[in-house]
Amino acid sequence: MKRKFLPFALAALTLASCGGQPASSSHPTGLSTSESHPTGLSTSESQPTGLSTSSEPALSWVYLDFLQGEKPLRIDVLGVDSDIHISYGNAALSSQINNLTLNDSARLSATGSATADKTFNAIIVKEGQGWAGIDLKPGIEGDKIVEFFTEVIDDTLVGASRAYVAFSMGPAQWTKNLNATMDTYIQSRLNA
Numbered sequence: 434m435k436r437k438f439l440p441f442a443l444a445a446l447t448l449a450s451c452g453g454q455p456a457s458s459s460h461p462t463g464l465s466t467s468e469s470h471p472t473g474l475s476t477s478e479s480q481p482t483g484l485s486t487s488s489e490p491a492l493s494w495v496y497l498d499f500l501q502g503e504k505p506l507r508i509d510v511l512g513v514d515s516d517i518h519i520s521y522g523n524a525a526l527s528s529q530i531n532n533l534t535l536n537d538s539a540r541l542s543a544t545g546s547a548t549a550d551k552t553f554n555a556i557i558v559k560e561g562q563g564w565a566g567i568d569l570k571p572g573i574e575g576d577k578i579v580e581f582f583t584e585v586i587d588d589t590l591v592g593a594s595r596a597y598v599a600f601s602m603g604p605a606q607w608t609k610n611l612n613a614t615m616d617t618y619i620q621s622r623l624n625a
Contacts, residue, residue, distance in 0.1 A: 494560055494565075494595065495560060495565040495614060496558050496560060496565055496567065496597070496612050496614060496615040496618075497558060497559075497560050497565075497595040497596070497597055497612065497615075498612060499611045499612055500595045500597065502534075503534065504534050504535035504536075504593075504594060504595070505532070505533075505534065505535070505595050505596075506521070506532070506533040506534060506535045506590065506595075506596045506597075506598070507530065507531065507532055507533075507596075507597050507598070508521060508526055508531045508533065508597075508598045508599075508600070509529060509530055509531070509597075509598070509599040509600070509607065509608050510526050510528070510529055510531065510600050510601075511529065511599060511600065511601040511606040511607070511608075512601050512602050512603060512606065513553070513600055513601065513602050514545075514547050514551070514575075514602060516545040516546065516547060517543060517544075517545045517546070517547060517553075517578060517602075518543065518544045518545050519541070519542070519543045519582075519600060520541070520542050520543070520544075521533055521539055521540075521541055521542075522536055522538070522539030522540065523539075524539075530608070535590060535593055535594070535595070535596060537591045537592065539590075540587050540588055541582055541586050541587060541589065541590065541598070542582050542583075542587070543578050543579050543581075543582040544579060545578070545579070546575060546576050546578055546579060547575030547576065547578065547602070548575050548576065549574045549575055549576045549577075550575070551574075551575035551602055551603075552571070552572045552573060552574065552575065552602065552603065553572075553573040553574075553575060553578050553581070553600070553601075553602055554569075554570065554571045554572065554573065554599075554600065554601045554602070554604075554605035554606070555568075555569075555570040555571075555573070555581075555586060555598065555599070555600055556568075556569055556570075556598065556599040556605060556607045556619060557569075557570070557586065557589055557590075557596070557597075557598050558596065558597040558598070558615060559589070559590060559593035559595070559596040559597075560593065560594060560595050560596075561592060561593050561594045561595075562594065567615070567618055567619060567622070568589065569605070569619065569622050569623065570585065570586070571605045571623065575602075597611070597615075605623055607619060
């Protein structure tokens with residue numbers, strides 16, 4: 434019995450040492466699960482004066498300094514067809530700007546669909562202790578939106594300390610002038 438358990442234990446330890454994240458892969462729908470992280474990010478570990486004196490380093494927000502509070506999440510729904518209903522956990526995103534709290538047990542989901550000739554876009558910016566990332570998913574076919582949420586971005590916010598997400602249809606959109614560094618990076622990636 435112990436010999437049969439040993440390969441499973443070794444596989445679990447190997448997966449844990451790799452961060453538990455599978456390598457990038459493609460799904461039958463052609464949707465990619467790869468995540469892009471910009472290079473050259475500064476995540477200073479110095480503590481600003483007058484703040485907490487705990488032994489943990491203070492977070493230095495690269496993109497999401499405009500978000501305040503404990504585990505803030507902002508989701509913008511910009512020009513998405515009324516037939517598409519997007520939710521985060523149990524919260525239906527009914528406004529153009531939705532301010533929520535990150536919860537590792539909550540998932541992004543969608544119901545409904547649009548015609549294949551319409552395109553759907555997701556811009557996901559997230560930061561945590563010592564890391565930052567922007568994930569751009571432009572041009573998802575309208576009839577693949579639910580599948581995209583299920584297979585690609587369902588749990589993409591798990592583990593983040595702050596996050597900003599923008600969903601749009603047609604050309605990719607996000608609320609500009611929230612953070613100049615974020616705007617520059619997103620625009621350069623969309624233009625590439």
